[in-house]
Amino acid sequence: MKQFEHSQVVQELCAITYDMWRNGWDEYNGGNVSYLLSEDEVGELQEAAPRVKVEVEAIPESLVGRYLLITASGSHFRTLKDHVKRDTGVVRIVTNGYEVLWGFEENRKPTSEFYMHILAHAKRLSINPHHRVVVHNHATNIVLYSLLNEVTSRSLTLDLWSVLTESIVVFPDGIAVLPWEVPGTHQIGLDTAEELAEHRIVVWAKHGVLSTGVDYQDCFGLIETADKAAKLALDLQRISGKPIAENNVLSKDNLRAVCQALKVKGKYLGE
Numbered sequence: 001m002k003q004f005e006h007s008q009v010v011q012e013l014c015a016i017t018y019d020m021w022r023n024g025w026d027e028y029n030g031g032n033v034s035y036l037l038s039e040d041e042v043g044e045l046q047e048a049a050p051r052v053k054v055e056v057e058a059i060p061e062s063l064v065g066r067y068l069l070i071t072a073s074g075s076h077f078r079t080l081k082d083h084v085k086r087d088t089g090v091v092r093i094v095t096n097g098y099e100v101l102w103g104f105e106e107n108r109k110p111t112s113e114f115y116m117h118i119l120a121h122a123k124r125l126s127i128n129p130h131h132r133v134v135v136h137n138h139a140t141n142i143v144l145y146s147l148l149n150e151v152t153s154r155s156l157t158l159d160l161w162s163v164l165t166e167s168i169v170v171f172p173d174g175i176a177v178l179p180w181e182v183p184g185t186h187q188i189g190l191d192t193a194e195e196l197a198e199h200r201i202v203v204w205a206k207h208g209v210l211s212t213g214v215d216y217q218d219c220f221g222l223i224e225t226a227d228k229a230a231k232l233a234l235d236l237q238r239i240s241g242k243p244i245a246e247n248n249v250l251s252k253d254n255l256r257a258v259c260q261a262l263k264v265k266g267k268y269l270g271e
């Protein structure tokens with residue numbers, strides 16, 4: 001049996017973190033990723049006795065007994081692939097916290113956004129049993145857009161849909177926006193989870209973005225599409241000197257026609 005380090009789920013984590021860094025979304029130690037292991041993947045773990053137990057309050061019941069592969073606090077996505085057993089690890093979630101079963105060598109620990117990841121997984125699992133991945137990074141154009149414009153869930157979603165025809169197909173459920181908050185707190189976890197009841201992407205204004213999905217590619221693709229649309233919107237604003245809606249962008253009727261043709265329902269088009 002091959003070592004867990006070389007398993008597909010870990011290799012794909014190395015690939016997505018490196019690709020995110022290469023896109024400029026994860027400077028220095030920015031960003032974090034977690035993945036809920038399936039039973040088969042847990043089987044590849046060759047489980048050792050738990051090394052460390054950490055108490056965490058208010059663990060969602062639905063996650064107790066699940067195994068989470070998660071990036072370490074202070075890990076650098078540029079080099080994570082070269083330090084997998086130090087910069088990532090697997091924890092088993094228990095009623096009052098978690099136990100470290102693999103990785104986190106050199107006394108590393110999970111990301112400071114651990115609680116947010118736990119709440120995000122619990123919320124999305126309650127909506128889609130195939131949900132598996134949570135990704136947070138500092139996608140440049142999305143952050144810049146939230147610095148330049150006063151954004152709400154509705155305004156950001158409509159702006160991004162209106163500049164890139166396929167974005168409404170990729171995220172018909174829209175993008176949620178949270179006002180700026182201190183990162184790493186229980187509160188940002190609670191607020192994010194609330195928005196995840198109806199969205200798969202949440203923008204933390206003036207900070208970054210979080211996406212959830214059934215696999216790594218799903219999460220990467222959501223952010224890639226939103227960031228591309230944000231770049232188009234920023235360039236459009238800069239070149240024309242006018243607000244997005246005053247340019248030759250897609251109208252709501254255009255967006256409704258896309259939804260009709262591709263059989264998706266656009267969240268903010270009925271209002």
Ligand SMILES: [Zn+2]
Nearest residue numbers: 031137183208
């Ligand atoms: Zn961040």
